[in-house]
Amino acid sequence: MSGVRPLAQATAQAVESATWSAGVDVGGTKVDAALLDEDGRVRAAVRTLTRRGVDGVVTSVVEAVERLCAGVGLTPTGLSCVGVGVPGMVDGASGVVSHAVNLGLGEAPVPLASLLEQRLGVDVVRVENDVNVAALGAADVLRIEGDLAYLALGTGVAAGLILDGRLRRGHLGVAGEIGHVPWGDRGRQCPCGQRGCLELYASGSAIGAAWPSGRGRPAPVELYEAAAAGDPGAVRIRDEHAEAVAMCVRVLVLTTGVRTVVLGGGVSALGTPLLDAVVGVLREAEAGSPFLRSLRLDERVLLAPREGHVAAVGAARLAQDAVVLPTVTEVPA
Numbered sequence: 001m002s003g004v005r006p007l008a009q010a011t012a013q014a015v016e017s018a019t020w021s022a023g024v025d026v027g028g029t030k031v032d033a034a035l036l037d038e039d040g041r042v043r044a045a046v047r048t049l050t051r052r053g054v055d056g057v058v059t060s061v062v063e064a065v066e067r068l069c070a071g072v073g074l075t076p077t078g079l080s081c082v083g084v085g086v087p088g089m090v091d092g093a094s095g096v097v098s099h100a101v102n103l104g105l106g107e108a109p110v111p112l113a114s115l116l117e118q119r120l121g122v123d124v125v126r127v128e129n130d131v132n133v134a135a136l137g138a139a140d141v142l143r144i145e146g147d148l149a150y151l152a153l154g155t156g157v158a159a160g161l162i163l164d165g166r167l168r169r170g171h172l173g174v175a176g177e178i179g180h181v182p183w184g185d186r187g188r189q190c191p192c193g194q195r196g197c198l199e200l201y202a203s204g205s206a207i208g209a210a211w212p213s214g215r216g217r218p219a220p221v222e223l224y225e226a227a228a229a230g231d232p233g234a235v236r237i238r239d240e241h242a243e244a245v246a247m248c249v250r251v252l253v254l255t256t257g258v259r260t261v262v263l264g265g266g267v268s269a270l271g272t273p274l275l276d277a278v279v280g281v282l283r284e285a286e287a288g289s290p291f292l293r294s295l296r297l298d299e300r301v302l303l304a305p306r307e308g309h310v311a312a313v314g315a316a317r318l319a320q321d322a323v324v325l326p327t328v329t330e331v332p333a
């Protein structure tokens with residue numbers, strides 16, 4: 001899982017033009033990185049294991065970028081910018097990360113962007129929450145125009161929001177924290193201190209708790225397969241999961257007005273069975289509500305692409321937007 005895949009031949013011209021960028025998605029277990037050329041095409045990709053702690057995370061990112069560059073004859077200092085997505089609370093302006101418990105970064109806020117600028121010798125390094133960069137990447141890879149919510153169904157549940165063409169982080173970065181919207185009067189206790197949060201029903205962890213993996217494959221896959229085969233217990237849990245995800249879709253559309261909701265995160269690897277189940281719930285709700293029917297919720301839900309290094313591409317895109325373009329520009333004829 002650690003080979004560099006050069007997708008195309010780089011040229012000396014690319015080194016001089018300094019218009020290429022790198023995006024790095026730092027997950028709890030692995031790092032996915034992509035090198036983008038001046039047209040935004042992925043020219044190389046690399047996947048490595050995540051090391052924990054401040055030094056570990058910095059080194060993981062630096063090594064991924066160095067290997068991307070080496071694979072096509074570049075050096076990191078020749079890049080225009082680097083974008084990084086991390087699971088945690090991020091101040092996008094300063095690149096300071098806090099509450100990144102999955103990366104073992106500790107209690108104190110970590111100035112990850114400036115640490116990486118120093119180590120990489122790159123002027124522009126942007127750090128952002130991982131779900132937010134995945135939202136940017138999904139918009140790019142799926143070529144989605146208009147407002148978008150990227151609903152990440154993984155260990156937890158959260159959404160990245162692109163409204164009016166920009167990330168919406170919200171006060172204290174809380175925009176899109178839909179996993180902690182309590183769902184009706186259901187009473188499971190959430191670690192956040194509330195009861196009945198959507199995350200306790202819609203996440204991959206929720207499935208893992210309700211239908212533990214018995215054959216070594218991801219719990220969502222085993223659950224949805226057992227449900228498709230008619231196991232009544234599995235059907236009940238699958239339906240509850242699909243209802244919770246559909247509730248997330250409803251809340252996102254009704255509160256933000258996004259045109260598209262992309263289902264992402266580890267659970268979305270289920271593919272069509274997940275999409276079908278969620279769309280089925282939405283259609284049922286629409287059957288009883290002319291209002292919902294008029295919104296065509298069932299037509300707005302898409303699956304995140306499995307390929308294409310979505311979050312890494314989004315991280316690079318975010319960094320590109322922060323690069324100050326030269327003032328001398330060609331006037332179109």
Ligand SMILES: [Zn+2]
Nearest residue numbers: 180190192197
């Ligand atoms: Zn909660």
